[in-house]
Amino acid sequence: MQHLIDRFIRYVKIDTQSDPESDTTPSTKKQWDLAHKLVLDLMEIGMQEVTIDDHAYIMATLPANTDEDIPVIGFISHFDTTPDYSGTNINPRIIEDYDGRDIVLDRKSDMILSPDYFDDLLMYKGQTLITTDGTTLLGADDKAGITEIIEAMSYLIQHPEIKHGKIRVAFTPDEEIGRGAHKFDVEKFGAEWAYTMDGSQVGELEYENFNAAGLKVTFTGKSVHPGYAKDKMVNAVLMANKFLSLLPQNEVPEKTEGREGFFHIYKVDAQVESACMEGIIRDHDKDGFEARKGLIHQIAGDFNRKYGSEVVKVEIKDQYFNMREKVEPVMHIVDIAEQAMRELDIEPIIKPIRGGTDGSQLSYMGLPCPNIFAGGHNFHGPYEYVPVESMQKAVEVIVKICELTAKRK
Known part of the structure; x- marks a missing residue:
């Protein structure tokens, strides 16, 4: 898991805050800093057809390793962070073997991540947590998703015995200001369906939103x-x-x-x-x-x-709009994700999103796109954290979805 941790920390240290007042895409120049790095990283792990357009939309392909007729599927995450809280000079803290007690994020401001208030923390006793230092957000929304997609693609490349069809991945700017899908080229992406890796706790699987x-x-x-x-x-x-x-x-x-x-x-x-x-x-x-x-x-x-x-x-x-209208006619794409979780001993948490994702807009653009957990909690503020084990499970879910899609043909 150390490789996953290192990749995630490299990404969150790059400031990618978006700006709702800007009329450009991406809305901030600093988003390009991570976008260009992601292109290089995709190439480095062996992805093909790696492209980045004039608006920083990144796409790449993992070719099929079987001659079977398998649907092309995709995985999508966004690399911007919210303008609601500072994303400058992020200094992640790694808490190994979390003991279930208060975590002092910043003594100077008495910023404490406490299970008395955030009781979800108790689900992760004994695990490794990545938190903020109390002065910024963390950026697990959605750099955890990006990390997981790249790690999953790298794993599939290194394990050709796992048969899969053609897989497309995409990383987008400006999701946090509601524009993540505005200039997404669905036709170029060329997938029959996709999944956004942009949910919270382990097991979340969502195909309804506001x-x-x-x-x-x-x-x-x-x-x-x-x-x-x-x-x-x-x-x-x-x-x-x-x-x-x-x-x-x-x-x-x-x-x-x-x-x-x-x-x-x-x-x-x-x-x-x-x-x-x-x-x-x-x-x-x-x-x-x-x-x-x-x-x-x-x-x-x-x-x-x-x-x-x-x-x-x-x-x-x-x-x-609520993507349920577009996903229900193709519910097998949700079934595959649910089966993937169950085969990995993850209990699916199927519930509506109290918000929106790129997937809601993409579904109405012709790309049905349920949302899967990325592992983080308390997004958009200094109490944000992500368990490393949750990120690893998300990687495993991506790999399993690719494998199950090939088996279903």
Whole structure:
């Protein structure tokens, strides 16, 4: 496993934070630093048809080692890290034979990774954990997935006795800002189906995700001297507050789980004359998703009838949709992944993703793409960690999927 650890640490030390304010692809120049290294690494292990395009999308091929007619499958991960937390100067810590106690990440800021709060840690007693130093995120999302794919391809190359069909791999930029699949060339990739290695704990296997939309609501007020404001002032601050109060109070991220949808307002800028509210809408059910968007428009319409036309303006932009609709007709691709896990004594955890992956967009682009665990926990912040044994199991799952696909023909 040391080779896997070394590869992962090399990758996470390269800053690849993406930028939602940028209109380029990739959104940051520093993503190229890892992209170019990945190209060299793919070539070094013996992959063929290694390409990188003008937008840093990387593709490579492991040719079939049998003459049997086997479907072409693929494995995909992203190399950017979230803009939510610093990815600069990452210094991973290796905790061997974890004893189940608190891990002090950074004494200066009293940053502690504790099983009292993160009880998932207790699943990994006796294992080797890779954590942050408490000042940055780790980047297991999704450099763990990249590491696992490359290690799996290397293993297959070194073990030609494992028969498999043609396998395609791809690494993408800007997934964390919702653009990972925007310029993905499905036709060039040429796979019948693929798997994103972008889940969390061991056993996760997901083919459902949220329907998602971005939300922006603007309020236009009217500022008048407060001493003479009766029946004249229209306070945009209060309008925004009232609008928020009319949304279902229990349908927010911190009060929902499983397939429960939510409204999430993450930014409000407000003055008397104008206010702007930004957020997201999420729901696994398509009808529920449309109903949520409808409620926003209904509340805005009520405000405009009360305060005057165009006082409230709503912008809702669909971001991605539940891939279940595209995967269910080809459920054998999920069955293969589930069988692979069971043959490796991994209990599959089949559940909906409370988020989105490149796979959701790719599924609607013609490439059905369930999501498989990569092993990490507590993504997007300083408490992020990954058990090395989980990464190794992910490598084994990839290899087993390739083997089982060849056997099913």
